Amino acid sequence: MSLITPPEQKEIGKSNFEAAAEQLSPTRRQFLKGTLAAGAAVGLGVGGYFGYTRLSGNPVRTALIGAGDEGGVLINEHNPDFLKFIAVCDIRPSNRERIFKGEGENSARRGLKRLYGANAEKDIKVCTDYKDVLNNKDVEAVVIALPLHLHAKVAIDAMKAGKHVLCEKLMGWNIRQCKQMIRTADETGCILTIGHQRHYSLLYHQAVDVINAGVLGDIKHIRALWHRNNSWPELDAGGKPKLDAKGNPVYRDGWRKAVDKKDREELEAKLGELDYKTMEELVRWRLFQRTGGGLMAELGSHQLDACSIFLGKVHPLHVSGVGGKFFYRDEREIDDHVFVTFEFPGKHYYKPGTHEVDDKDDVVVVTYSSINTNASEPYGECVMGSRATLVVENEQTALLYPERDPNKKAGDKGLVMTVTTSGGGKPAVDSTATTGLVGAPSNVGGGPAAAGKVSRGYREEMEHFAYCVRMIQGAKGDRDEIKKWQQTPLCHGRVAMADAIIALTSNLAMRHHERIEFKPGWFDATSEDVPDAENKATDAKGKEIEIA
Numbered sequence: 001m002s003l004i005t006p007p008e009q010k011e012i013g014k015s016n017f018e019a020a021a022e023q024l025s026p027t028r029r030q031f032l033k034g035t036l037a038a039g040a041a042v043g044l045g046v047g048g049y050f051g052y053t054r055l056s057g058n059p060v061r062t063a064l065i066g067a068g069d070e071g072g073v074l075i076n077e078h079n080p081d082f083l084k085f086i087a088v089c090d091i092r093p094s095n096r097e098r099i100f101k102g103e104g105e106n107s108a109r110r111g112l113k114r115l116y117g118a119n120a121e122k123d124i125k126v127c128t129d130y131k132d133v134l135n136n137k138d139v140e141a142v143v144i145a146l147p148l149h150l151h152a153k154v155a156i157d158a159m160k161a162g163k164h165v166l167c168e169k170l171m172g173w174n175i176r177q178c179k180q181m182i183r184t185a186d187e188t189g190c191i192l193t194i195g196h197q198r199h200y201s202l203l204y205h206q207a208v209d210v211i212n213a214g215v216l217g218d219i220k221h222i223r224a225l226w227h228r229n230n231s232w233p234e235l236d237a238g239g240k241p242k243l244d245a246k247g248n249p250v251y252r253d254g255w256r257k258a259v260d261k262k263d264r265e266e267l268e269a270k271l272g273e274l275d276y277k278t279m280e281e282l283v284r285w286r287l288f289q290r291t292g293g294g295l296m297a298e299l300g301s302h303q304l305d306a307c308s309i310f311l312g313k314v315h316p317l318h319v320s321g322v323g324g325k326f327f328y329r330d331e332r333e334i335d336d337h338v339f340v341t342f343e344f345p346g347k348h349y350y351k352p353g354t355h356e357v358d359d360k361d362d363v364v365v366v367t368y369s370s371i372n373t374n375a376s377e378p379y380g381e382c383v384m385g386s387r388a389t390l391v392v393e394n395e396q397t398a399l400l401y402p403e404r405d406p407n408k409k410a411g412d413k414g415l416v417m418t419v420t421t422s423g424g425g426k427p428a429v430d431s432t433a434t435t436g437l438v439g440a441p442s443n444v445g446g447g448p449a450a451a452g453k454v455s456r457g458y459r460e461e462m463e464h465f466a467y468c469v470r471m472i473q474g475a476k477g478d479r480d481e482i483k484k485w486q487q488t489p490l491c492h493g494r495v496a497m498a499d500a501i502i503a504l505t506s507n508l509a510m511r512h513h514e515r516i517e518f519k520p521g522w523f524d525a526t527s528e529d530v531p532d533a534e535n536k537a538t539d540a541k542g543k544e545i546e547i548a
Contacts, residue, residue: 013391013399020400021206024213046460050200050490052467055082056474060164060466062141063087063133065154067099069254070168071145072109074195075099077458080115082466083141087125088112089133091267091274092282094260096126130154134161141191141469143462144168147285148292149537152177152547159190164472166465168195170297170503171496173537175522175530178500180548182493182525189482191472193465193489194496196305198395200457200464204306207383207390207398211310215400216385219346222310222366223382224303226295229375230254231327248329253372255286256330277540280331287332290538294334295323295370296503299379304342304502306381306392307366311344315498317363318343318517323510327373337373340506342366355520368506395456464489498523505531 005013047053062083064071067090075085090096100121102111112120125136133139134157141164144154152172155165165185171194172178185192198204210216230253233241242250259279268279276282276291285291286298308314321340328336346362378393391399468485475481486492501522508531509516521529536544 010397010399013401014397016402017206017210017390017398017400020210020215024209024215046202046455047463047467049202049205050460050464052464055467055470057470059084060140060469061086061138062143062466063089063136063139063163064099064143064145065089065130065133065158066145066147066150066168067095068092068145069109071095071143072099072102072111074143074145074168074458074462075112075115076102076108076110078115078462079459082463083143085112085116085124087127087133087136087139089127089130091128092260093262093266096128097262100124131157134158134163139163140473141166141465148297149173149285149290152181155181155192156184156548159184159188159192162188162190164191164465164469166191166193166195166462169496169499170293170301171493171500173293174532174535175497175501175504176533177537177547178493178497179525179527179530182497184548185486185493186525189472189479189486191465191468191486191489192493193461193468194491194493194499195458195461196302196491196496196499197457197461198302198306198309199490199495200460201395201455202457203392203395203398203454204309204457207392208309210390210400211383211385215388216383216390217387217403219311219364219383219385221384222307222364223384224307224366224368224380225377226299226303226370226379227375227377228370228372230372244330246329251328256284256332259283272540275540281540284332287334289333290540292334293503294507295336295338296340296506297500299370300338300340300368300506301499301503303368303379303381304366304506305499307342307344307368308498308502310381310383311364312347313495313498314345315523316342316344316366316502316518317349318515319502319506319509320515321506321510322513323507335510337369337371338506338510339369340367340509342368342502396454461489461491494523494525497525501531504535508532508534 059081060083062085064075064085064087067088078085088096088099090099098109098111100112102114103109105114112124116123127133133142142158144151144158144165144167146154148170151167155167158165172181181192211219230251232252233249234252236242244250263283264279267274267282271277271279271282274282281288281291292298319340319342321338323335323338325332325335326337342365344364344366346364348359348362350356351358380391380393380395383390386403388400388402393399468488472482472485475485501518505516505518508514516531519529519531521527522531537547539545
């Protein structure tokens with residue numbers, strides 16, 4: 001994640017990462033190398049790593065609620081041996097059409113016809129009211145990929161109807177909703193898991209292994225970012241920039257899509273009963289405060305989730321930040337640039353096994369930025385330790401660079417690292433100056449020898465969800481066994497609520513220009529304490545609504 005990284009430096013970083021990981025655990029590394037190199041085709045091989053095997057019985061009969069962009073990705077990545085989609089629900093005709101047709105064989109959204117065959121539209125039920133799905137006794141589980149403000153309502157209704165739930169991130173529009181979702185799961189015995197897929201990324205698991213082994217030394221800073229450049233204007237047939245009704249340029253922004261003609265014809269007269277103010281709010285829901293959560297909810301939650309995982313799934317101490325609508329002059333309400341700084345507890349901040357402060361100065365500073373006017377760096381995380389730096393780029397590549405030892409002569413091109421054992425039996429970094437590559441190109445994180453892209457974790461999270469559904473069904477009412485399987489998914493409700501707290505509290509810090517301290521009660525699902533009590537869920541007319 002440096003501005004300029006020559007190809008030879010990247011290859012050194014890849015080789016360093018693979019060498020370090022393999023030296024730490026050769027047997028485990030051979031398994032991981034094989035599953036990564038094989039990509040999504042390995043299926044159950046990866047499942048062995050996460051603890052699930054083939055289902056006993058048929059695939060879990062599942063419905064997709066929300067067939068838009070993310071719904072299409074989830075359909076594309078699911079394994080029909082684990083989940084069988086028997087129903088699809090979406091109010092927009094364009095989405096209902098696209099979820100079957102897809103966007104091409106090599107796209108991220110191939111569509112149900114390519115996965116289930118030409119008869120998919122006959123075999124899979126289609127509806128526009130999600131309650132029809134919940135009333136369908138054949139449906140065992142639902143995958144929810146709706147606009148953020150609908151997550152809690154639909155997930156709670158689904159669990160009350162006895163359906164297990166995999167809901168896309170962010171978990172809820174506010175933290176009160178997140179707590180209501182968790183309590184409903186506890187009451188009904190249904191599984192509630194949230195789609196922060198990095199929990200199921202083998203690449204991130206390997207990165208955590210390297211960090212936990214102490215290879216990076218003392219970590220004091222993590223730099224995370226997701227930068228995009230949406231500042232290019234759309235052009236008309238004559239090659240001139242398009243202008244909106246106010247004379248402002250119309251930019252090429254995937255979050256500000258044009259309203260499809262079919263959607264407008266079918267839905268515009270129904271906006272009142274659908275609880276949307278305008279067709280633009282319905283289609284561009286990410287851009288509005290009532291329906292979305294902005295850059296921190298859509299992008300930053302992934303990055304901070306990763307940072308928390310790297311640091312041992314700890315909760316942050318404080319957050320401050322700056323955000324604003326610095327570029328666009330359109331109808332959007334969310335910030336188009338955000339810059340936030342977090343203080344996380346270091347390894348020795350708390351006394352072992354407690355939340356009693358031991359060393360208050362042992363703090364890790366995490367910075368995050370998301371902007372819309374520059375894309376010169378890959379999105380990802382850069383973990384900076386006293387002995388080495390670990391970079392994860394685009395969820396595909398891991399790079400490892402040792403710090404230069406001032407007692408050794410510097411090389412011309414870069415440093416190759418090895419992992420040795422120190423006197424205390426702990427791993428220690430030894431770096432050697434080099435003017436070229438050492439060893440073969442890496443298979444880790446999409447190196448030249450890798451056969452296809454590294455799985456981002458969507459497939460694995462859905463397989464594991466299905467496996468847990470079958471196991472909970474086999475519990476036959478045993479409350480202890482049910483509770484165990486409810487909390488087996490790596491991003492169950494309580495884990496995901498922490499990600500929502502981080503993202504939504506960041507929005508508050510930027511809105512009020514404050515440094516906010518995170519409170520323990522916020523992370524307790526049984527507590528009524530929330531960071532964002534000021535955020536009231538409202539309908540299209542501005543009336544406050546209750547979810548449960």
